[in-house]
Amino acid sequence: MPSPLRLLFVSHSFPPTNRPLANTGGMQRVATELFDVLGDHPSVALSSHILRTTWRATQLRMPGFLVRGLWRISRAVRRDGIDVVLFSSMVTAALAPLLRLRQTSRDVAFVAIAHGRDVTLPFHPYQLWLRRALPRLNAVIAVSEATRDECVRRGAAEERVHVIPNGVAPERFSSMVPRAVARRLVEELVASRGLTIPQESVLLASVGRHVIRKGFGWFVGEVMPLLPDRYVYLLAGDGPQSRLIKKQVVHRSLESRVHLLGKLSDDALKTLYRGSDLFILPNIPVAGDLEGFGVVMLEAGMSGTPVIAAHVDGVPSVICEGENGVLVASGDAGAFAEAIECSVNGRGALNIRNRAEGYIRESFAWPVIVERPTRVDRSLFTAPSRPLRLAASIPSSWIGSLLTLTTST
Numbered sequence: 001m002p003s004p005l006r007l008l009f010v011s012h013s014f015p016p017t018n019r020p021l022a023n024t025g026g027m028q029r030v031a032t033e034l035f036d037v038l039g040d041h042p043s044v045a046l047s048s049h050i051l052r053t054t055w056r057a058t059q060l061r062m063p064g065f066l067v068r069g070l071w072r073i074s075r076a077v078r079r080d081g082i083d084v085v086l087f088s089s090m091v092t093a094a095l096a097p098l099l100r101l102r103q104t105s106r107d108v109a110f111v112a113i114a115h116g117r118d119v120t121l122p123f124h125p126y127q128l129w130l131r132r133a134l135p136r137l138n139a140v141i142a143v144s145e146a147t148r149d150e151c152v153r154r155g156a157a158e159e160r161v162h163v164i165p166n167g168v169a170p171e172r173f174s175s176m177v178p179r180a181v182a183r184r185l186v187e188e189l190v191a192s193r194g195l196t197i198p199q200e201s202v203l204l205a206s207v208g209r210h211v212i213r214k215g216f217g218w219f220v221g222e223v224m225p226l227l228p229d230r231y232v233y234l235l236a237g238d239g240p241q242s243r244l245i246k247k248q249v250v251h252r253s254l255e256s257r258v259h260l261l262g263k264l265s266d267d268a269l270k271t272l273y274r275g276s277d278l279f280i281l282p283n284i285p286v287a288g289d290l291e292g293f294g295v296v297m298l299e300a301g302m303s304g305t306p307v308i309a310a311h312v313d314g315v316p317s318v319i320c321e322g323e324n325g326v327l328v329a330s331g332d333a334g335a336f337a338e339a340i341e342c343s344v345n346g347r348g349a350l351n352i353r354n355r356a357e358g359y360i361r362e363s364f365a366w367p368v369i370v371e372r373p374t375r376v377d378r379s380l381f382t383a384p385s386r387p388l389r390l391a392a393s394i395p396s397s398w399i400g401s402l403l404t405l406t407t408s409t
Contacts (some may be wrong), residue, residue, distance in 0.1 A: 004045040008076050009035055010095075011088035012051040012058065012065055019054070026166070026208075026295035027115050030143075031088040033169045034113075037366045038086075047080065049073060062091075069095055077108050087112040090119050094129055096136045109138040114161075116143070116292020116314060119150045131155045144314030147292040165317055167369035168298035170361055173270065176303060182275035189268060190234070195259050201232040202344055205276035205305075207269060207296045210239030213289045215282035215310060215330075217241055220258055221248045222333040223282065227340065233258045233280070236272060273303035278343055281309035284330055294318050297325070301360035306352040308339050322352060323359040 013031040039046045049072050051058075051065040073095065076082050085108060087093035093112035100110075119130070134140065134156040141164050142148035148161045177185070187197050197203070208214045216235055224233055235245070235258070242260065249258045264272065273279065279300035283291045291313040298318065300307050307325030309315050319325045326343060328335045343352070362368065 004043050006045045006081055006083045007038065007047070008073060008080075008082045008085045009038065009046060009048045009050070009088065010069060010073065010085060010092045011035070011048070012053075012062060012092055013088055014050050014052045016052050016054060026293065027089060027118070029295050030113075030115070030166045033167065033366060034088070036169070037167075037370055041370065047076060047082070049076075066092070066095060070098055073099060082108055084109045084111055090114050090130060090133070093137060094126075094133050096133045097129075100136050110136065111139045111141065112137050114140050114142045114147050114151050114292070116147050116150075116290035119147060119154065119292075120288050120290040122288030127154070143293040144317040146290060146314040146317075150290060164369065165364060166293050166295050166298070167364050167366035168295070168302055168360065170302065170365045170367075172266070173299075173302040173357075176270065176274055179274060179304070182271050184275075185271045186234070186275035189261070189264075189271065190259055193259070193261065196256075197232055198230070201230055202278075203276040204231060204233045204278050204280050204340065205236070205272050205300075206233070206280045206282070207236045207264075207272070207299075208281075209237055210235075210241040210245060211289070212241060213283055213286040213291055214241075215284040217245045217248050218284055218331070219280060219282040219336070220245055220254065221252055223336045223340075224254055224258060225252055226333060226337040229257065231257065231340070234261060234272060234276065235259070236261045236264045236269065238262055269299070270303060273300050273305050276305055278340060279305045279307045279325075280340075281307060281315060282330075282336065283310040283312050283315060285312050291315055298360055298364050301325075301356045301364075304353055304357045306343055306356055308336065308343060318364075320359060320363075322355075324352065324356040 011031045013028045015028065015032075035046075035048070035050075038044050049069055051061060053061050069092070073085060077085070085099070087095070087110070090112055093110070096110045096112070121127070131154050134151060134154055137156070137160065140151050140156050140161045142151055142161050143164070143166050145163055148163050151161050152158055176182070183203070186203065190197050206214075206216055206219070208216070210216055220233065224231070246260060249255060249260075261272075279297065281294055281297060293314045294309070297307045297309060297315075301324045307319060309319055309325060309327055310330035311327040312330040316327055319327050321327065326339050328339045
């Protein structure tokens with residue numbers, strides 16, 4: 001029996017133990033769920049260098065974490081015979097050029113997952129360093145074609161950038177309550193905040209950090225006034241745009257139809273997904289702030305809730321028209337309002353609701369993603385500094401591709 005792949009997982013995206021709401025987001029969810037999947041994989045011997053921190057403290061703690069990483073990763077390579085160092089984002093992959101200088105004891109492959117903003121972050125020194133880091137990686141796993149293109153623009157060799165989407169853990173949604181029960185629980189959640197939802201309302205929901213590219217403020221100001229009064233918009237999360245969104249609600253006299261719920265627990269989020277009629281992702285393009293994927297769309301789909309999303313950046317990689325949602329031109333308020341009304345009242349609305357969960361489960365569940373068939377070129381995992389000795393055959397899945405990074409002849 002072949003020896004397991006010795007994989008070192010490096011991530012700065014984990015929330016503190018017992019404080020899951022202190023650091024939330026798509027990249028954080030992906031890092032923690034992928035770590036669990038790799039840890040359970042029979043062909044992987046997993047170790048880690050992980051930063052557990054709150055969202056606010058991340059920038060303060062990152063320098064020390066990266067400095068410690070240089071020493072700990074180098075030590076693990078020498079002491080534990082690590083085959084692959086897997087960086088959960090391009091932020092931690094910035095260590096690659098310095099680690100290449102320290103790599104003297106054996107061949108090791110550096111692989112990074114590229115999400116979106118971690119590639120396009122508009123900070124000039126970071127961008128300069130990223131152009132040094134990308135060519136020194138054996139492979140880049142981009143979560144969408146949009147992210148792949150941004151990596152190539154910054155110097156990554158096209159044959160080394162592999163598009164593999166994010167996944168979702170289906171077990172998180174294994175105990176979903178009936179939709180009518182979830183609807184009642186959502187009404188109770190809103191009532192606990194001193195708000196009310198009229199009996200016959202159509203519930204629209206969004207989840208995410210309140211930043212410009214998410215388009216929440218735009219949706220409140222431009223789309224909600226076009227919809228009939230029976231449409232109620234529930235927005236979970238917080239961020240730098242929260243105050244401006246609240247001002248937009250008042251300015252548009254939407255206090256009875258738009259409710260900001262703040263951060264929600266995982267159970268409350270699943271209830272919101274399940275109890276809503278539609279999930280809305282109204283992203284708008286922002287220079288230097290790429291929406292690489294959109295994990296929340298997977299979570300909505302696993303809850304059986306169709307998605308109305310903007311056709312921008314990496315969002316289209318998640319939506320299959322007629323299966324789990326509809327794509328709309330970004331920034332087109334009339335098209336968004338029309339798509340929402342058609343999805344609620346049209347003939348195909350119920351069909352999409354019934355198909356959404358099955359489509360996401362079959363296409364994006366983590367067990368499917370890590371074993372997803374993919375074309376792998378032999379040069380993909382050739383070390384930039386010197387060639388690795390590859391196994392005779394190239395397996396057909398992502399995990400299989402990593403398993404070729406052995407030093408046995």
